[in-house]
Amino acid sequence: MTSIRQLISAVTEGRVRIPAFQRGFVWDSDRVAQLMDSIYKGYPFGALLFWRTKAELQTERDLGPFILPPRPADYPVDYVLDGQQRLTSIFGVFQTELKPAEATEWTNIYFDYRSDADAQDSQFLALAPADADPDRYFPLAVLFDAPAYGEASRRLPSDVIAVIDDLHSKFKEVSIPIQSFATDDRAGVAIVFERVNRLGVELDTLQLLSAWTWSDDFDLQRKFSELSEELEPFGFGDVGEEITLLLRCCAAIVEGDASPKAMISMKGAKVRELFPHVINGIRGAIDFVRRELGVQQLSNLPYASTLVPLSVFFSAPDGRSVGYSDEQRRIILRWFWRACFSARYGRSVTPSLAADISEIKNLRAGRKCRLTDMSVNVDDSLFLRHQFKLSTVLSRTFILMLAQKRPRSLVSGQSIDLAAVLKSYNRNEFHHIYPQAYLRSAGIDVERHSLLANICFISSIDNKVLGGDSPAAYRVHLASPELTFPSAFVPEVELFSGDYEAFVKSRAKLLATEASRLMGL
Numbered sequence: 001m002t003s004i005r006q007l008i009s010a011v012t013e014g015r016v017r018i019p020a021f022q023r024g025f026v027w028d029s030d031r032v033a034q035l036m037d038s039i040y041k042g043y044p045f046g047a048l049l050f051w052r053t054k055a056e057l058q059t060e061r062d063l064g065p066f067i068l069p070p071r072p073a074d075y076p077v078d079y080v081l082d083g084q085q086r087l088t089s090i091f092g093v094f095q096t097e098l099k100p101a102e103a104t105e106w107t108n109i110y111f112d113y114r115s116d117a118d119a120q121d122s123q124f125l126a127l128a129p130a131d132a133d134p135d136r137y138f139p140l141a142v143l144f145d146a147p148a149y150g151e152a153s154r155r156l157p158s159d160v161i162a163v164i165d166d167l168h169s170k171f172k173e174v175s176i177p178i179q180s181f182a183t184d185d186r187a188g189v190a191i192v193f194e195r196v197n198r199l200g201v202e203l204d205t206l207q208l209l210s211a212w213t214w215s216d217d218f219d220l221q222r223k224f225s226e227l228s229e230e231l232e233p234f235g236f237g238d239v240g241e242e243i244t245l246l247l248r249c250c251a252a253i254v255e256g257d258a259s260p261k262a263m264i265s266m267k268g269a270k271v272r273e274l275f276p277h278v279i280n281g282i283r284g285a286i287d288f289v290r291r292e293l294g295v296q297q298l299s300n301l302p303y304a305s306t307l308v309p310l311s312v313f314f315s316a317p318d319g320r321s322v323g324y325s326d327e328q329r330r331i332i333l334r335w336f337w338r339a340c341f342s343a344r345y346g347r348s349v350t351p352s353l354a355a356d357i358s359e360i361k362n363l364r365a366g367r368k369c370r371l372t373d374m375s376v377n378v379d380d381s382l383f384l385r386h387q388f389k390l391s392t393v394l395s396r397t398f399i400l401m402l403a404q405k406r407p408r409s410l411v412s413g414q415s416i417d418l419a420a421v422l423k424s425y426n427r428n429e430f431h432h433i434y435p436q437a438y439l440r441s442a443g444i445d446v447e448r449h450s451l452l453a454n455i456c457f458i459s460s461i462d463n464k465v466l467g468g469d470s471p472a473a474y475r476v477h478l479a480s481p482e483l484t485f486p487s488a489f490v491p492e493v494e495l496f497s498g499d500y501e502a503f504v505k506s507r508a509k510l511l512a513t514e515a516s517r518l519m520g521l
Contacts, residue, residue, distance in 0.1 A: 284314025
């Protein structure tokens, strides 16, 4: 805990710094006034989070419109990790030493001492000094400037002095909550970042890393942004928004380790030296999943983290690419499907990545590898227990598995344009083989309508043709079953039998057999 006066002193002496990865000051006058009201009334307003270190970041930011003085030599400083908006507001309203570099409205906050005290309504507002009637408004800026406070108080009516003295006391005595941790160890910072992010305070690991790796000719954030622009025409422009994924790829290639500790511990010079390997590795990984699996965008991947080991396999200096044998290709594909069906990256991501990075290096070097040694069991029940939901890993795995069979339209018999379907990737491209309307009329429990075993590629247009009839009734609209059914794992006899349970059980068996084949089991 600290007082407002102590906080102001720490800032004006250069002991509190703003790292460059923090966004600028964005609060408006109303937000600042609301904060003053919360402090005055004793309402909770959140703690500041400081990182105390002797380490100096390459780049820093000013505190809102205030240019900060130089940091003390050989003295620890406090970098603000969370609460910059509150700190800037408090400092800007009460300090009197630093002049803002630009005109501000929010620093001129006044207390309306003529308004009635109310638990809900604020007594604080921002005013231009020329509009602040001294017979009603008292400036907060003088509360920590003794001569100015005495001057302003002497002009007050006698019936107001007690109210203003109470105002002065409350702000003078308030304790600002501060959480602080001290370390010069990047590994310690990595752990704090990871844990604080879990608690809902968003700390940008990429921007912290950029502060350590930045140089006049190298900006990590800009490099990743350029990569995103390059991948945009191929459907992977959104990879630039997956900061953790990019950092994991970077750390896996540079350090051979994708853990948070490794991400933060990377040395700037090494990152700069090996960054061409990183970019080529990510390019190669994306090219592989596009060509070998038909993936059209990042959201098609059941686990985006599968790109991390792949980026290690395909990492190479500028002007070079990594070739691979058919056997290596088969092993990578079996690993991919096993990782997806076993939910390998859904639980302990860090140890799973560590093992896979190590083994894929062995594969690349032609050494014996255990990349596919993981426990996985897929049987019919998997497709009979789970509902189709695009947001789930299993449903995305299921869609990608169906796509490997090059499915055809059940109505026209034409090959489905998977590139278009997977790029749009919305619920309208996947429908029920046994229509929901028919299942409702047959009294089938609604929870069994959208089983994976009842879903396939059916466009909205084809779905309207099939309508809500039974398969036996819509049979007249279908192309040759011999042509289309195998590509969608549809058992013909059970489909037209009218027995829904027999159909989903039979199709689930076909789907489980295909999953096992893809996994090499």
